[in-house]
Amino acid sequence: AQKVTQAQTEISVVEKEDVTLDCVYETRDTTYYLFWYKQPPSGELVFLIRRNSFDEQNEISGRYSWNFQKSTSSFNFTITASQVVDSAVYFCALGNGGSNYKLTFGKGTLLTVNP
Protein backbone atom coordinates (compact mmCIF):
# COMPACT_ATOMS: atom_id res chain seq x y z
CA ALA A 1 0.00 0.00 0.00
CA GLN A 2 1.09 3.53 -0.69
CA LYS A 3 1.32 6.16 1.98
CA VAL A 4 2.36 9.80 2.17
CA THR A 5 3.15 11.43 5.49
CA GLN A 6 3.36 15.16 6.00
CA ALA A 7 4.24 15.33 9.67
CA GLN A 8 3.96 19.11 9.90
CA THR A 9 0.29 19.98 10.22
CA GLU A 10 0.88 23.72 10.51
CA ILE A 11 3.89 25.99 10.15
CA SER A 12 4.02 29.69 10.87
CA VAL A 13 6.91 31.90 9.77
CA VAL A 14 7.68 35.55 9.39
CA GLU A 15 8.09 36.97 5.93
CA LYS A 16 11.55 36.50 4.40
CA GLU A 17 12.28 33.43 6.48
CA ASP A 18 13.14 30.18 4.71
CA VAL A 19 10.82 27.27 5.37
CA THR A 20 10.97 23.57 4.53
CA LEU A 21 7.93 21.36 4.21
CA ASP A 22 8.59 17.69 4.80
CA CYS A 23 7.17 14.77 2.85
CA VAL A 24 7.91 11.10 3.49
CA TYR A 25 6.45 8.41 1.29
CA GLU A 26 6.06 4.65 1.28
CA THR A 27 5.69 2.49 -1.80
CA ARG A 28 6.74 -0.92 -3.04
CA ASP A 29 6.81 0.21 -6.65
CA THR A 30 10.13 0.80 -8.36
CA THR A 31 8.58 3.33 -10.71
CA TYR A 32 6.62 6.09 -9.08
CA TYR A 33 6.00 9.81 -9.23
CA LEU A 34 5.96 12.49 -6.58
CA PHE A 35 4.07 15.74 -6.71
CA TRP A 36 3.58 18.92 -4.78
CA TYR A 37 0.37 20.93 -5.01
CA LYS A 38 -0.49 24.29 -3.49
CA GLN A 39 -3.96 25.16 -2.22
CA PRO A 40 -4.22 28.89 -1.52
CA PRO A 41 -7.08 30.33 0.58
CA SER A 42 -9.16 30.66 -2.60
CA GLY A 43 -9.40 26.86 -2.63
CA GLU A 44 -8.10 25.73 -5.99
CA LEU A 45 -5.33 23.16 -6.27
CA VAL A 46 -2.29 24.36 -8.16
CA PHE A 47 0.28 21.94 -9.51
CA LEU A 48 3.85 22.86 -8.53
CA ILE A 49 6.15 20.02 -9.48
CA ARG A 50 6.33 16.41 -10.61
CA ARG A 51 9.35 14.18 -10.08
CA ASN A 52 9.78 10.59 -11.20
CA SER A 53 11.59 7.93 -9.20
CA PHE A 54 14.50 7.73 -11.62
CA ASP A 55 15.40 11.37 -11.32
CA GLU A 56 16.95 12.33 -8.01
CA GLN A 57 18.22 15.67 -9.16
CA ASN A 58 17.15 18.52 -6.98
CA GLU A 59 15.17 21.23 -8.67
CA ILE A 60 14.99 24.95 -8.17
CA SER A 61 12.33 27.23 -9.54
CA GLY A 62 12.71 30.78 -8.36
CA ARG A 63 12.25 30.78 -4.60
CA TYR A 64 11.07 27.17 -4.61
CA SER A 65 13.35 24.16 -4.40
CA TRP A 66 12.76 20.45 -3.96
CA ASN A 67 15.04 17.83 -2.45
CA PHE A 68 14.30 14.25 -3.49
CA GLN A 69 16.16 11.52 -1.58
CA LYS A 70 15.27 7.92 -2.34
CA SER A 71 17.49 6.67 0.47
CA THR A 72 15.22 8.31 3.03
CA SER A 73 12.01 8.19 0.92
CA SER A 74 11.64 11.91 1.22
CA PHE A 75 10.64 14.70 -1.13
CA ASN A 76 10.99 17.94 0.78
CA PHE A 77 9.97 21.38 -0.42
CA THR A 78 11.79 24.56 0.56
CA ILE A 79 10.58 28.11 0.08
CA THR A 80 13.35 30.67 0.30
CA ALA A 81 12.61 34.19 1.49
CA SER A 82 8.96 33.40 2.09
CA GLN A 83 6.26 35.90 1.20
CA VAL A 84 2.72 36.42 2.46
CA VAL A 85 1.41 35.09 -0.89
CA ASP A 86 3.02 31.75 -0.07
CA SER A 87 0.43 31.23 2.67
CA ALA A 88 -1.47 28.11 1.65
CA VAL A 89 -1.96 24.44 2.31
CA TYR A 90 0.68 22.38 0.54
CA PHE A 91 0.05 18.78 -0.42
CA CYS A 92 2.57 16.13 -1.28
CA ALA A 93 1.26 13.26 -3.42
CA LEU A 94 2.52 9.90 -4.65
CA GLY A 95 1.53 8.13 -7.85
CA ASN A 96 2.61 4.73 -9.05
CA GLY A 97 3.81 3.80 -12.48
CA GLY A 98 1.31 1.03 -12.90
CA SER A 99 -1.88 1.02 -14.84
CA ASN A 100 -4.16 2.88 -12.49
CA TYR A 101 -2.35 6.22 -12.20
CA LYS A 102 -3.96 7.06 -8.90
CA LEU A 103 -2.55 9.64 -6.56
CA THR A 104 -2.21 9.18 -2.83
CA PHE A 105 -2.17 12.50 -1.04
CA GLY A 106 -0.68 13.48 2.26
CA LYS A 107 -2.91 15.36 4.68
CA GLY A 108 -1.28 18.66 3.86
CA THR A 109 0.73 21.30 5.68
CA LEU A 110 -0.81 24.69 6.38
CA LEU A 111 1.84 27.37 5.90
CA THR A 112 1.15 30.81 7.27
CA VAL A 113 3.57 33.58 6.38
CA ASN A 114 3.13 36.60 8.60
CA PRO A 115 4.17 40.09 7.51
Added chain:
Amino acid sequence: NAGVTQTPKFRVLKTGQSMTLLCAQDMNHEYMYWYRQDPGMGLRLIHYSVGEGTTAKGEVPDGYNVSRLKKQNFLLGLESAAPSQTSVYFCASSYSNFAWTQYFGPGTRLLVL
Protein backbone atom coordinates in the same frame (compact mmCIF):
# COMPACT_ATOMS: atom_id res chain seq x y z
CA ASN B 1 -8.44 26.72 -22.75
CA ALA B 2 -10.65 26.60 -19.69
CA GLY B 3 -8.84 23.53 -18.29
CA VAL B 4 -11.02 21.67 -15.82
CA THR B 5 -14.34 23.21 -14.87
CA GLN B 6 -16.87 22.10 -12.29
CA THR B 7 -20.57 22.83 -11.93
CA PRO B 8 -21.98 23.96 -9.54
CA LYS B 9 -19.55 25.83 -7.31
CA PHE B 10 -21.70 25.54 -4.23
CA ARG B 11 -24.83 23.60 -3.32
CA VAL B 12 -26.95 22.98 -0.26
CA LEU B 13 -28.93 19.75 -0.10
CA LYS B 14 -31.31 18.23 2.38
CA THR B 15 -30.72 14.70 3.58
CA GLY B 16 -32.12 12.26 1.06
CA GLN B 17 -32.02 14.57 -1.93
CA SER B 18 -30.08 13.69 -5.02
CA MET B 19 -27.80 15.71 -7.22
CA THR B 20 -25.20 15.46 -9.95
CA LEU B 21 -21.88 17.25 -10.07
CA LEU B 22 -20.52 17.93 -13.52
CA CYS B 23 -16.86 18.00 -14.45
CA ALA B 24 -15.67 19.05 -17.89
CA GLN B 25 -12.18 19.24 -19.35
CA ASP B 26 -10.99 20.60 -22.65
CA MET B 27 -7.47 19.17 -22.62
CA ASN B 28 -8.36 15.88 -24.35
CA HIS B 29 -7.28 13.96 -21.26
CA GLU B 30 -8.05 10.28 -21.08
CA TYR B 31 -8.17 9.95 -17.30
CA MET B 32 -10.56 11.75 -15.00
CA TYR B 33 -10.99 11.59 -11.23
CA TRP B 34 -13.31 12.66 -8.44
CA TYR B 35 -11.87 13.45 -5.01
CA ARG B 36 -13.36 14.70 -1.81
CA GLN B 37 -11.51 16.93 0.63
CA ASP B 38 -12.35 16.97 4.29
CA PRO B 39 -10.58 18.89 7.06
CA GLY B 40 -7.45 17.08 8.20
CA MET B 41 -7.96 14.25 5.71
CA GLY B 42 -6.26 15.51 2.60
CA LEU B 43 -7.82 14.41 -0.68
CA ARG B 44 -9.39 11.01 -1.05
CA LEU B 45 -10.25 9.39 -4.35
CA ILE B 46 -13.93 8.56 -4.83
CA HIS B 47 -14.06 7.20 -8.38
CA TYR B 48 -11.99 7.51 -11.50
CA SER B 49 -12.19 6.79 -15.22
CA VAL B 50 -9.46 5.67 -17.59
CA GLY B 51 -11.42 6.49 -20.71
CA GLU B 52 -14.83 7.14 -22.21
CA GLY B 53 -17.35 4.57 -21.04
CA THR B 54 -15.18 3.29 -18.16
CA THR B 55 -15.33 3.90 -14.43
CA ALA B 56 -13.65 2.40 -11.39
CA LYS B 57 -13.89 2.69 -7.62
CA GLY B 58 -11.41 4.64 -5.60
CA GLU B 59 -10.78 4.80 -1.89
CA VAL B 60 -14.19 6.05 -0.71
CA PRO B 61 -16.81 5.11 -3.35
CA ASP B 62 -19.80 4.31 -1.13
CA GLY B 63 -22.80 6.56 -1.66
CA TYR B 64 -21.60 7.86 -5.02
CA ASN B 65 -22.03 6.86 -8.63
CA VAL B 66 -20.25 8.14 -11.71
CA SER B 67 -20.60 8.12 -15.46
CA ARG B 68 -18.27 8.94 -18.33
CA LEU B 69 -20.46 9.00 -21.41
CA LYS B 70 -18.27 11.53 -23.18
CA LYS B 71 -14.51 11.81 -23.01
CA GLN B 72 -14.61 15.41 -21.84
CA ASN B 73 -17.22 14.95 -19.09
CA PHE B 74 -17.23 13.04 -15.81
CA LEU B 75 -20.36 13.11 -13.69
CA LEU B 76 -20.55 12.40 -9.97
CA GLY B 77 -23.96 11.50 -8.59
CA LEU B 78 -25.32 11.37 -5.08
CA GLU B 79 -28.53 9.36 -5.09
CA SER B 80 -29.53 10.01 -1.48
CA ALA B 81 -27.37 12.64 0.15
CA ALA B 82 -26.24 12.22 3.75
CA PRO B 83 -24.65 14.77 6.12
CA SER B 84 -21.43 12.71 5.96
CA GLN B 85 -21.16 13.74 2.31
CA THR B 86 -20.72 17.37 3.25
CA SER B 87 -17.36 18.11 1.71
CA VAL B 88 -15.48 19.90 -1.02
CA TYR B 89 -15.40 17.87 -4.22
CA PHE B 90 -12.59 18.17 -6.72
CA CYS B 91 -12.45 16.84 -10.22
CA ALA B 92 -9.12 16.23 -11.95
CA SER B 93 -7.91 14.99 -15.30
CA SER B 94 -4.67 13.70 -16.78
CA TYR B 95 -3.14 12.11 -19.84
CA SER B 96 -2.57 8.39 -19.76
CA ASN B 97 1.09 8.38 -20.64
CA PHE B 98 4.23 9.80 -19.03
CA ALA B 99 2.83 13.31 -18.93
CA TRP B 100 0.14 12.37 -16.47
CA THR B 101 0.16 15.18 -13.97
CA GLN B 102 -3.36 15.61 -12.63
CA TYR B 103 -4.88 19.02 -13.16
CA PHE B 104 -7.67 20.01 -10.85
CA GLY B 105 -10.89 21.93 -11.20
CA PRO B 106 -11.85 24.74 -8.81
CA GLY B 107 -13.93 22.51 -6.56
CA THR B 108 -17.59 22.22 -5.54
CA ARG B 109 -18.58 22.92 -1.96
CA LEU B 110 -21.48 20.72 -0.90
CA LEU B 111 -23.40 21.10 2.32
CA VAL B 112 -25.90 18.39 3.27
CA LEU B 113 -28.30 19.37 6.03
